Amino acid sequence: MSTRTWAFVLIGLLVAIALAVGVSRFSSAEPDGLEKVASEHALDTGEAAHATAGGPLADYTTRGVDDPGLSKGVAGIVGVVVTFALAGGLVGFARISHRRRPAEPT
Amino acid sequence: MHIPDGFVDAPVSLAAGAIAIGGVAIALRQAGKDDLAARAPMTGLVAAFIFAAQMVNFPVASGTSGHLLGGLLAAVLVGPWLGSLAVTTVLVVQCLLFADGGVSALGLNVVNMAFIPTFIGYGLFVLVRRVVPATRAGVLAATAVAALASVALASLGFTIEYALGGNGAAPVGAVAVAMVAVHVVIGIGEAVITTLTVGAVLASRPDLVHGARDVERRRLVGPATA
Numbered sequence: 001m002s003t004r005t006w007a008f009v010l011i012g013l014l015v016a017i018a019l020a021v022g023v024s025r026f027s028s029a030e031p032d033g034l035e036k037v038a039s040e041h042a043l044d045t046g047e048a049a050h051a052t053a054g055g056p057l058a059d060y061t062t063r064g065v066d067d068p069g070l071s072k073g074v075a076g077i078v079g080v081v082v083t084f085a086l087a088g089g090l091v092g093f094a095r096i097s098h099r100r101r102p103a104e105p106t
Numbered sequence: 107m108h109i110p111d112g113f114v115d116a117p118v119s120l121a122a123g124a125i126a127i128g129g130v131a132i133a134l135r136q137a138g139k140d141d142l143a144a145r146a147p148m149t150g151l152v153a154a155f156i157f158a159a160q161m162v163n164f165p166v167a168s169g170t171s172g173h174l175l176g177g178l179l180a181a182v183l184v185g186p187w188l189g190s191l192a193v194t195t196v197l198v199v200q201c202l203l204f205a206d207g208g209v210s211a212l213g214l215n216v217v218n219m220a221f222i223p224t225f226i227g228y229g230l231f232v233l234v235r236r237v238v239p240a241t242r243a244g245v246l247a248a249t250a251v252a253a254l255a256s257v258a259l260a261s262l263g264f265t266i267e268y269a270l271g272g273n274g275a276a277p278v279g280a281v282a283v284a285m286v287a288v289h290v291v292i293g294i295g296e297a298v299i300t301t302l303t304v305g306a307v308l309a310s311r312p313d314l315v316h317g318a319r320d321v322e323r324r325r326l327v328g329p330a331t332a
Binding site: 004005006008009012013015016017019020023024026027028029030031032033034036037038040041042043044045046047048049050051052053055057058059060072075076078079080081082083084085086087088089090091092094095097098099 | 107108109110111112113134135137138139140142145146147148149150151152153154155156157158159161162163164165166169170171172173188191192195196198199200201202203204205206208209210261264268272273274275276280281284285288289292310311314
């Protein structure tokens with residue numbers, strides 16, 4: 001990959017962090033489409049507590065950070081960095097394992 | 107549209123989990139091919155952008171909100187194989203780190219949000235592109251149509267899962283109508299955000315838009331230079 005493309009990726013990540021830290025403060029707190037339909041049609045009668053609801057970043061808040069905007073912002077930065085690394089790493093890993101495979105007819 | 111635990115019964119959730127694992131395995135195999143793997147950083151960026159965009163719910167009619175699903179955006183930017191991997195990564199991180207989307211419903215959510223919009227939605231994008239001019243406007247028109255449809259199709263995915271193993275008692279027809287009606291409105295937001303994003307990438311780096319790789323560069327970079 002060229003330097004120009006890395007620069008593009010870096011700028012894109014800064015845009016993502018701006019969304020997760022800045023714009024997310026203005027996020028609507030209304031139920032989303034599925035939640036709305038679920039409550040109106042009683043689809044949620046069997047809903048169970050989330051298995052990771054006690055995690056340090058559950059519900060996009062950072063445990064131990066009291067300011068709501070900052071709490072969400074820190075969670076957002078962690079999410080952006082982790083998804084970038086995992087998705088990029090997954091594709092990189094796929095390439096390495098593909099190369100190790102014996103040649104196959106194409 | 108993240109399904110929590112307990113909305114859909116265990117057999118249907120497990121079956122969706124099996125489909126999700128199989129689909130990811132196929133996508134990973136495709137991703138290992140050289141022309142795709144060079145786009146690993148772009149796939150990471152697409153995943154990070156979708157994660158961030160999903161933190162911003164926009165209001166739609168009558169006390170309801172929606173957020174970008176991003177599957178069609180991912181497929182247009184990096185192709186359906188890498189795009190489905192990007193959205194799957196987002197869903198896994200949201201589920202495990204942020205308690206968003208049930209652990210037992212992860213397969214359902216991957217099918218609805220990572221597979222349906224990237225594969226069926228992108229198929230629709232390709233079909234629309236055949237009947238519109240091979241220009242910037244044509245690519246953006248196909249993006250808008252497919253983005254809107256991808257959200258409605260994802261909501262139908264949930265409806266089918268509900269029909270097969272939903273724990274609620276509401277009739278399937280009523281759920282289908284309610285789901286599609288609200289998600290067509292949310293889909294308008296999806297179309298706006300997706301089209302703006304693809305337009306911005308086309309304006310700066312048209313070579314990074316997988317869905318427009320067959321279009322001459324001079325027809326992509328904007329009306330001023332077309």
